[in-house]
Amino acid sequence: MTSQRAYHHGDLRRAVLTAALDAIRDSGPAALSLRDLARRAGVSHAAPAHHFKDRTGLLTAIAAEGFDLLAGALAEAPELRERGVRYVRFCREHPAHFQVMFTPELLRADDPALRAARDRAREQLRSGIGDLETSERGEDARLAGIAAWSLAHGFATLLLAHNLDEPLEGQDPEGVFRGLTGLLFQGR
Amino acid sequence: MTSQRAYHHGDLRRAVLTAALDAIRDSGPAALSLRDLARRAGVSHAAPAHHFKDRTGLLTAIAAEGFDLLAGALAEAPELRERGVRYVRFCREHPAHFQVMFTPELLRADDPALRAARDRAREQLRSGIGDLETSERGEDARLAGIAAWSLAHGFATLLLAHNLDEPLEGQDPEGVFRGLTGLLFQGR
DNA sequence: GACAGAAACTTGTCAATGCCTAGATTTGGC
DNA sequence: GCCAAATCTAGGCATTGACAAGTTTCTGTC
CATH class of the missing domain: 1.10.10 (Arc Repressor Mutant, subunit A)
Structure with missing residues (x-):
């Protein structure tokens, strides 16, 4: 480009x-x-x-690229649960991007490219939640959205920080994560 | 002091x-x-x-102190769901500890004080999961443990990185988190 | 096809930092 | 009261990020 x-x-x-x-x-x-x-x-x-320009500028460029990659990865997945799996897969395929994306003190928050890319990713996250809105009440859908993001993000973060090495017992992380989403949306 | x-x-x-x-x-x-x-x-x-000794030594001491504080906070809570709330509360009251605790590349992994404190905190996390083991099957309990930790950790992390400012709409984070645990353990 | 300007890169410099070594001062045990 | 250990100071070195000024290479235009 x-x-x-x-x-x-x-x-x-x-x-x-x-x-x-x-x-x-x-x-x-x-x-x-x-x-x-x-x-x-x-x-x-x-x-x-x-x-x-700057160290911060380099990290900001990395974060922007990361949000673009994430938005693309999420857009490929049809429904909410599969998007969670993509989120986890993204953090494993692009751990450096992931880490920088969610460390705001390293970034220039007002960078236009960063804002645009982050908004694209947020849009993908939000549209996935839309799947729930039909089947659940509005308030529950909002909570479910936060829950889904928290679950995926927490799993991804703990995974990268090697905090799940022992509990996972060598199992495939994506597979285990599918099990987690089953727990969260069992009523659906 | x-x-x-x-x-x-x-x-x-x-x-x-x-x-x-x-x-x-x-x-x-x-x-x-x-x-x-x-x-x-x-x-x-x-x-x-x-x-x-070192910059790494200082950060390692902070992480060890953080795991001790977390273990203490979790020990005060009687059951699993309340422990999640304490986890979230901890990250808000001790954001610096929290951030350092889960950034392993800043720490001396083999430091004895760090290992001991982290083990104490892990023990508290694990014993909370024990509540589930009676009511659910073994495999589900393990998954539920990972899910509970992921949910709390993801919520905490996103909160500290100001990624939930907008979705929370100014609501009390702990209250919202209680709602999330309701979704996760609705079958219980 | 030359030339002017812009883009890409180099060289030099400065303050700040982490870490190391050696030395000074204070404290507590005996 | 004295000695050893703990605590802190002072100085120095290599590395870094950022800045300024100059140099080389490309690009558009007449």
Whole structure:
């Protein structure tokens, strides 16, 4: 999108993003070093700043990309329960994105691209809840929406922080999560 | 406060911990600066290192304290649903602890105090699930345990990251959470 | 096809930070 | 009263993020 053809490097913006995602996956966002990313990409230490302005700018770009990926993943799933599974799958396939997306103090909250992408993702989350609105009362539907998001988000978060390694006993996380949704919506 | 009399400062360990919790609450763990904490406490820049060895050591001490506080809070609650409410209350009263506790890449995983405190908290989480084991089948009880933790943890996490500000419409979070548990355990 | 301007990148610099080492001061046990 | 340990200070080093200024490469236009 941004730069198809590139000047000295090729596509430094993408290279830095990818290297950042690797680093975050391994050591978290706190350990991220712009200068180290520059070294990995083979450019000078100030080159990344031209694409992202800032450390915060880089993380904001990652979060925006993450919300876009999440919105796309959710849009593929037809109904609410399957969207929860996609949410969990997303956090496993894109752990670095996921972690940055939900750490607001690392982000520039007023960034237009971030706001747009986050709104797209929220829209997908909300439209999934619409499935319930017909079968349940309005208030229950709202609660069910919060419950569904909390369940998926909590499961995803605990999973990434290795807090479910023991309880899961090596079982497939997505499969277990399907079981959880069965508990939550057993009355449906 | 904690230790009776102290040497040069009074109780530097507690002072640094408290200042760190304030800083994390405001700006997250990434923005934490040991030198800034030392300045706030009115000591030299290397003084905190003597109590915590390290930046990681300070965060590990915070996490251990957090798990102890959480274990205490959960122990006060009689049954499972109320423990979930305590979990949510804990994250609001101790947001800095909560955030650090579940960010493993910031911590020294093999620290004995951390392991002990985390085990205490896990024991409290697990014993709450025991309430279910009598009324439900074994496999369902295990799933229900994961579900309950995921629900509470997801709600807490989304709450702290200000992702529920809009859906909650200004309602009391604990009250809403009680509603969520009603959905999860409606069959009980 | 040259040229002007913009985009991409480099080099140099500065303040701040984490961590290490060595030394000074205070405390508590004997 | 004295010694050892605990507590804290002072100085230094490598690394980092951010900024400023200059250089190279591309792009659109006449």
